[in-house]
Amino acid sequence: MKVNQSEFIISAVRPEQYPEDGLPEIALAGRSNVGKSSLINRLINRKNLARTSSTPGKTQQLNYYKINQDLYFVDFPGYGYAKVSKEQRFAWGKMMEKYLLERKELKLVMQMVDMRHEPSKDDMMMNEWLRHHGLPLVVVATKMDKIPKTRRAKHIKVIKEALDLRPGDLFVPFSSEEGLGKEELWEIITRHAGIGQAVAEEEPDAENQEDHEING
Numbered sequence: 001m002k003v004n005q006s007e008f009i010i011s012a013v014r015p016e017q018y019p020e021d022g023l024p025e026i027a028l029a030g031r032s033n034v035g036k037s038s039l040i041n042r043l044i045n046r047k048n049l050a051r052t053s054s055t056p057g058k059t060q061q062l063n064y065y066k067i068n069q070d071l072y073f074v075d076f077p078g079y080g081y082a083k084v085s086k087e088q089r090f091a092w093g094k095m096m097e098k099y100l101l102e103r104k105e106l107k108l109v110m111q112m113v114d115m116r117h118e119p120s121k122d123d124m125m126m127n128e129w130l131r132h133h134g135l136p137l138v139v140v141a142t143k144m145d146k147i148p149k150t151r152r153a154k155h156i157k158v159i160k161e162a163l164d165l166r167p168g169d170l171f172v173p174f175s176s177e178e179g180l181g182k183e184e185l186w187e188i189i190t191r192h193a194g195i196g197q198a199v200a201e202e203e204p205d206a207e208n209q210e211d212h213e214i215n216g
């Protein structure tokens with residue numbers, strides 16, 4: 001995918017703030033710190049468009065990033081963060097649930113799990129919920145570079161078994177650090193977004209793009 005333009009649009013806290021131009025939306029769901037922001041930055045070759053942070057649980061809104069005039073990435077609040085109140089967690093859950101079930105522009109959910117660990121209870125519940133509702137889904141296993149090559153197959157097997165993934169279910173091992181899995185993931189994204197692969201080749205000139213940091 002050739003990304004010429006990427007910009008942060010809004011941290012939406014209410015549905016009225018979601019974009020109204022009808023472009024396809026690709027949602028990213030996963031635990032805080034799993035690597036959602038890093039994955040967005042890697043996919044669009046920017047160092048810091050989506051803010052990466054080691055303080056988990058800060059993202060409390062749906063963060064919209066517009067990619068070319070083609071699609072939006074929608075970065076979700078990370079689930080499974082212990083230090084928020086029950087009320088807060090409930091409110092996030094409701095917002096996510098409403099978005100996932102009702103948003104017509106939603107074309108694909110990227111559920112992200114950390115390849116170093118067995119999927120958590122939250123990961124498993126989220127996965128079951130998404131599948132139960134028949135949402136288009138790709139599971140992305142992040143931080144592959146942190147696993148020695150000889151042990152990767154084993155880690156992948158553990159994740160697939162825990163989430164009961166079958167042949168044909170979409171699964172991409174990924175590293176934001178090294179770019180592993182990037183082409184495969186773009187292929188899945190563009191296919192679900194209904195974007196022709198005609199534009200999907202060269203790398204953009206990352207140096208010429210200005211970074212935009214956000215607090216979220």
Ligand SMILES: Nc1nc2c(ncn2[C@@H]2O[C@H](COP(=O)(O)OP(=O)(O)O)[C@@H](O)[C@H]2O)c(=O)[nH]1
Pocket residue numbers: 030031032033034035036037038039051052053054056078142143144145146174175176177178
């Ligand atoms: N080695 C390595 N570190 C990663 C990778 N993805 C994310 N990280 C690190 O994990 C931390 C959390 O990443 P971030 O993208 O902010 O996670 P988010 O909370 O899901 O948005 C940061 O310190 C990142 O640098 C990866 O693929 N490889």
Ligand SMILES: [Mg+2]
Pocket residue numbers: 036037038051052053059216
């Ligand atoms: Mg983030």
